[in-house]
Amino acid sequence: MNHFIDHSGHPQQHAGLAAPHAGHAHHSGPAPTGTSWRMAAQATLHCLTGCAIGEVLGMVIGTALGWSAWPTVALAVVLAFVFGYALTMRGVLRAGVDVRTALKVALAADSISIAVMEILDNAVMLVVPGAMEAGLASRVFWASLAFALAVAFVLTVPINRWLISRGKGHAVVHQYHH
DSSP: OEEEEOTTSOEEEESOSSSTTTTOOOOSSOOOTTOOHHHHHHHHHHHHHHHHHHHHHHHHHHHHTTOOHHHHHHHHHHHHHHHHHHHHHHHHHTTTOOHHHHHHHHHHHHHHHHHHHHHHHHHHHHHSTTTTTSOTTOHHHHHHHHHHHHHHHHHHHHHHHHHHHTTOGGGGGGGTOO
């Protein structure tokens, strides 16, 4: 039995890699025009989870070390990509594929979404007065970071919907888990 992870994070068993989606229609071209907002929101939330882990960790490390805004943002961006890709790879690896294939799937699935979210949330952090200078114990820091991640989520959902409707972005993951 091969294990797949559904969108709720619960393992599911399937009887072989040859037909991981028995009963699900797959298209080699663009997805039907009815790509749901719910599907796009779930894909965005998946990406946001990895981004948020990396973003928060980067902001915490940079702030704790007293770094200026740009090195802190750079660290947060790098860690957001690392954690974002790692979360996608985890699910794909559970489907029984090799690391190289899992990395290719993660890059295809998440690169645009993570890049857009990182541009948005870091832009918000940089324009909110005092957010980058506030200490870790400051409500300004945490409220700004939460607001920045919320803005990134809301503005990235339509982009993910568009990508998924064309069989790109997070749509490439669905052959490995659902």
